[in-house]
Amino acid sequence: MTRSRLVWCLAALLGGCALVDPPAPSAFAPAAAVTGSPEIAAYEARFAALLAGFDAHRLRDLAGVPHAAPAPEWLVPVIGPVDARAAALDDPLIAPVPGLVPGEYEWPGRWRTAVTALVLTDGPAVRGVPFRLPDQNELERIVSFRSIAATDARITATCDGAVQLVRPDSGGPRPASVPFAFTVPAGQRDETRLSLPPQTASCHLEIAYPGQAARSLDLVGESAADPAIAALDRRFDICEQPAPDRMDALERAFFAERWLSQTCVMDAGAPxxxxxxxxxxxxxxxxxxxxxxxxxxxxxxxxxxxxxxxxxxxxxxxxxxxxxxxxxxxxxxxxxxxxxxxxxxxxxxxxxxxxxxxxxxxxxxxxxxxxxxxxxxxxxxxxxxxxxxxxxxxxxxxxxxxxxxxxxxxxxxxxxxxxxxxxxxxxxxxxxxxxxxxxxxxxxxxxxxxxxxxxxxxxxxxxxxxxTQPQAIMALAAHLATLWHRDEETTVMRPFSVGTSGPGSRTMALTGARHFISVPEIDHHALDDYWVGLLDAARESITLVTPYLNPTPAIEAALNRALARGVEVTIVARVALYGDLGGRLMTEMNALFVERYADRLALYEYDQPDVVLHSKLLLVDGRLGVVSSVNLNRRSFLHDTENGMAILDPGFTRRLQAVVDGYIAQSYRLRPDSFSVRPWVRRLFAHDWVRDLF
Missing domain, CATH: 3.30.870 (Endonuclease; Chain A)
Incomplete structure (x- = not known):
């Protein structure tokens, strides 16, 4: 038994060491050495750090060590090398990589397990259209059979390479070009699977239901079915960054490279x-x-x-x-x-x-x-x-x-x-x-x-x-592809962009739009850092529209710093969430924020009967507007996937401000005692770990 495995057995505190192995560090098959591309090398360095950060968190979770805590001595043999690879994540900002060529690229590396559901029906179905296999950056592809049929499906499969049939009762390897048969029972969901290595490009299925002629279905790789979509799925971007001495605080916060998955700054037209x-x-x-x-x-x-x-x-x-x-x-x-x-x-x-x-x-x-x-x-x-x-x-x-x-x-x-x-x-x-x-x-x-x-x-x-701007829409589609093509087990998604500094950094415009996608466990809670950066950059005003008022400690501290600087802070909310899912508890959670802040900032209650104000807007200094899925609650920053578009443009922000003014016209100003909180709820939310769930 190796020392690392012995340490891991003790850390896991499980009964049988034979059943416990440390999680294998996430890895990928790099492509930079093959392509010789400095852009791909920079991209893979970014990705490797994110994967190491995820592995470090997972190892700490299993050992019961807080994410931010240094590894205890007994855990160092296992986690020390992972921490070293993840050290770059300690800084929420990433320095641009000099000398790269801005533009769109494709990453050919392999790193993930992809699972795609093949839904079976004994009812009407289109014939002659292939089922597309993911072939973007996979180490393993799994086709999971999901039956909505009323009868069993008898399937005969022939693949051009070896595959693995995975079933509850039987299965095993199947050689190339040799037909094999299996049954997917009526209503069975995701219990029968085909595992395809990258070398296996296609399969042909004959699917038979009782009393019906067999149906043919070809499973083909995305690259063969639609090369243009496959290229979009592999896309990543190199983004030119403005010279720091040209930018003020808000511009630096907007253009900054972070661990958050972001597009390059782009022209989004007139949304x-x-x-x-x-x-x-x-x-x-x-x-x-x-x-x-x-x-x-x-x-x-x-x-x-x-x-x-x-x-x-x-x-x-x-x-x-x-x-x-x-x-x-x-x-x-x-x-x-x-x-x-x-x-x-x-x-x-x-x-x-x-x-x-x-x-x-x-x-x-x-x-x-x-x-x-x-x-x-x-x-x-x-x-x-x-x-x-x-x-x-x-x-x-x-x-x-x-x-x-x-x-x-x-x-x-x-x-x-x-x-x-x-x-x-x-x-x-x-x-x-x-x-x-x-x-x-x-x-x-x-x-x-x-x-x-x-x-x-x-x-x-x-x-x-x-x-409606076509290039911006293509960038959004390519960005969403990184979430679609995430790793099945971990939900890790690859990064989308890398920043660079070059000749254009002194002349590029200091306006534009960029889209973000957040997966908090993967990006080191980078959305939290982003919001803090925007709030800390404010010099005149901050306006938030949100249905929930449970900010993270970092965001609440940033709001306090803004108030101390004399920044005018306005929040339009729907504190009374009665009728929403979990509405009474959420109302009292919101009320705790009202108690703390209603006499310190302009806090409004949207007052339309039986309507929950659900918009999520952030405006800073009349120059930057963010439209997103992000609530001002901890779920958005600690748990759920989120997305949005930040636009640095005074004209767009003025248009958003007019929307907010309309909300305020239908609202009333709150006082600290506008809502009551039951004693047991107050005690419940006194625990930070409870608030972290909401």
């Missing part, structure tokens, strides 16, 4: 502001169909209203990432539009949090994926790692995908669209009452407002922006 709920929904319908719904269409509430596709764009890709994607009026019409494009060969990718999808929701979207092999449906969830700590088991139930981004890539780039902000695809973001959908049992029938049911209904006032 369309989508404050009204029907405008937000219609922007998505118009991106898919070329037409908008009328007020009469909304008022009729028919979830199967025939849509007009006579002006629909020709789309190469549709991408939807949400916390919630419901089978209701909102979801049914989006599904109809997406189905129309799927029938014409458009690649569709859907990413949604598994924990919030109810049976009707799953049935709608999995049926679409089963009928069209070009529809890819991912359920975001955390699987406990092989060497999980108790905290990691809790995270499985707690962490969700909160990235909200809708993207269409059109053959005519002028018709491509990207929409981002705070909304989900859910009737609560569209109507002020629950529709009667009882005539359609396959759709959600929401109940009365309630706090402990996922069938609750609340009305949300939210905000989004629509991007």
């Amino acid at each position: 369309v502001l989508l404050d009204a709920s029907r405008d937000g929904y219609n922007a998505k319908i118009e991106a898919l169909t070329g037409m908008r719904l009328s007020d009469a269409d909304f008022d009729a509430g028919n979830p199967y209203l025939p849509l007009d596709f006579s002006h629909a764009p020709r789309l190469d890709m549709i991408w939807m990432s949400y916390l919630d994607l419901k089978a209701d009026f909102s979801g049914a019409l989006i599904e109809q539009a997406v189905r129309w494009h799927a029938e014409r060969g458009t690649l569709v990718r859907i990413l949604v949090s598994e924990v919030l999808e109810l049976p009707q929701d799953l049935a709608m979207w999995e049926r679409l994926a089963a009928e069209f092999p070009n529809v890819q449906f991912q359920l975001f969830s955390l699987e406990p790692p092989r060497h999980a700590s108790p905290r990691e088991y809790l995270d499985v139930l707690h962490r969700v995908n909160h990235v909200k981004l809708f993207v269409t890539l059109a053959r005519d780039p002028a018709r491509s669209r990207a929409i981002l902000g705070g909304r989900n695809i859910h009737d609560g973001f569209l109507f002020d009452h629950s529709l009667d959908l009882s005539a359609w049992p396959e759709l959600q029938q929401y109940g009365v407002p309630g706090e402990l049911s996922l069938r609750y209904f609340s009305t949300y006032h939210d905000f989004e922006i629509e991007i």
